[in-house]
Amino acid sequence: MVMQEPAVQDENGFDTYVNGGVPSTTGPKIEVVASNESDPGAATFCIRDEDHTLGNALRYIIMKNPAVEFCGYSIPHPSEYMVNLRIQTDGSISAVDALHRGLDDLINLTSHISSTFQDKVQAFK
Amino acid sequence: MNYSNFTQNANKPFVSITGQDQESISFILSNTDLSVANAIRRAMIAEVTTMAIDLVEFENNTSVLTDEFIAHRLGLIPLFSSDVDTMIPFTSRECSCQQYCPSCSVELHLNVKCDQESRSVTSNDLISVHQQIKPITSESDSGILIAKLVKGQEISLRCIAKKGIAKEHAKWSPCAAVAFEYDPHNRLRHTTYWVEDDVKSEWPVSKNGELEEEPAEDEPFDYLAKPNKFYYNVETTGALKPQEAIIAGLKVLQKKLAFIKKNVEGIAEEVGTGGVEERMF
Ligand SMILES: [Zn+2]
DSSP: OOTTOOOEEOTTSOEEOOBTTBOOOBSOSEEEOOOOOOOTTEEEEEEETOOHHHHHHHHHHHHTSTTEEEEEEEOSOTTSOEEEEEEEEOSSSOHHHHHHHHHHHHHHHHHHHHHHHHHHHHHHO | OOSOOTTTTTTOOEEEEEEEOSSEEEEEEESSOHHHHHHHHHHHHHSOOEEEEEEEEEEEEOSSSOHHHHHHHHHTSOBOOTTHHHHSOOOTTTOOSSSOOTTTEEEEEEEEEOOSSEEEEEGGGOEESSSSOSBOOOTTSOOOEEEEEETTOEEEEEEEEEEEOTTTOGGGOSEEEEEEEEOTTOTTOOSOOOOSSOHHHHSOOOGGGGGSOOOOTTOOOOTTOOOOEEEEEEEEOSSSOHHHHHHHHHHHHHHHHHHHHHHHTTOGGGSSSSOHHHHHO
8 A cells, every 4th residue: 555665676685666657766665865065955856756736836835934945946957756846944954854844744735635525525525 | 853843833734626527627826835835746647546547458349449559558558547556556666466456456348349340449349347446437438539440350368457657647647627727817927928028917816816816017026936826626537535635645645755754763873973863862
């Protein structure tokens, strides 16, 4: 039932993501794109096997955090199934914390929509 | 961290159901962002798991249609997929088996020989070995037409229906159509109409436009305005009920987020040169 759990690993022990039939990328699900930045408040994350579905919603919800000064996403190349997510904070929290908070917020948001929707469907009948 | 918890107050989306029948449901999602509304739309179209025929083994086919033609038609027949995750735990891509197994697939059979002048082969002739996962049925119609046979012709085959998502093939999509609209009066100018003489007569406002105030003739353009109200009409193939498809779409998003969250653990030391923890706090 663990839909996103990878079943295969490559020779380096990295998980190979199988997402539908889309030829997938190999590597960690999420990693920090290498840079020589010394500011922990700024980072670019590479999320594998995701697209606009999550990229844009995550960008929105992270931007909602008042401590975040910039958040943007891009899909660097159409044939590589990955999303780059850039986060820059005002320094009061780290970029990783902002990402964490964004993930939590979006989970809360979707579960709120889901429960509200189910209530409304029940009431509509 | 103590910034206002916006998901608890300001940005709590609202949902209202505007219509519902067997095949479709209309609802309005409001007080949220376009990106969230679009994520839900995309998830339910492309990433909800259902069952669909994926492998067909022909024993005999003396009909006028080729094997691959029939196989293609079989793939497009919706199979009841409610609660599929509790019965079939894996998609075939996730499963550790070589080709297919009971954890990722279901077998169906079709054995028809025409003894009359002619006959139709429909989805009702497809017999599943599974209790629940079988071709959809409705009282109003006589099944989905697969082929027509004349006297003496025969089709006998074995199908493997696999669990999958529509990113791989549209046959796995539970949605036949998802109508999605916002800003019916085009206040935000997200679209430019091609007009010959008169916009109003050439581009009649959709039914959703009745639910929003019509902009005044000389209204100044609010370039800061953002869409806030999203109109959906979700029509399913029958594989899932419309409300099930929507709930499943939201669940897909939650699972994706939870999986990323799990993987973010231990990433902290990569950020910044000194490591986030010791530098920050
Ligand atoms: Zn299997």
